[in-house]
Amino acid sequence: QKEVEQNSGPLSVPEGAIASLNCTYSDRGSQSFFWYRQYSGKSPELIMSIYSNGDKEDGRFTAQLNKASQYVSLLIRDSQPSDSATYLCAVLRAQKLVFGQGTRLTINP
């Protein structure tokens, strides 16, 4: 079992809809969780971090954490073509960030 698992996609969503990205992790002791966006050929950029169970909202982005079920998700409201990218989930484990392989998201105009 991989430490951090994401569906590789591609996930195709129409413009204006909600994109839902999911991530599961294996280490129940993990405390910190991060979502990064990576455009093709570019470096990952931090979208959000979340540390407590529940929802955290930042503009069109909402991160959701459920530690009991060991999953973290990212919702993107009013999806725009510029949101087309690979989204990486990362989990802090023993002072190291472990990344999932990423979900490729395509927003169709």
Added chain:
Amino acid sequence: EAQVTQNPRYLITVTGKKLTVTCSQNMNHEYMSWYRQDPGLGLRQIYYSMNVEVTDKGDVPEGYKVSRKEKRNFPLILESPSPNQTSLYFCASYSSSYEQYFGPGTRLTVT
């Protein structure tokens, strides 16, 4: 402007020729890391540093060396590069929150 810089951005070299990829940050972060990114394998940590003169292995340290003599700099050294080290390399810096900020990447090809 807060940033992480890496040089060179692109490098083609031959097997066995020592090389160094530099990384510098201007955010006064204590922590820095090196990652490699390969298709199908994702981002994997090579080495990280928690402060000056404090470094530790990540998940794929074989064939790499690092040093942290100054807080802002964290060079990655390949003493004898091999073709399996052909990859896209990222440096990152961060504080104790672990919100990592990545450099632009170095695409390395070893022939």
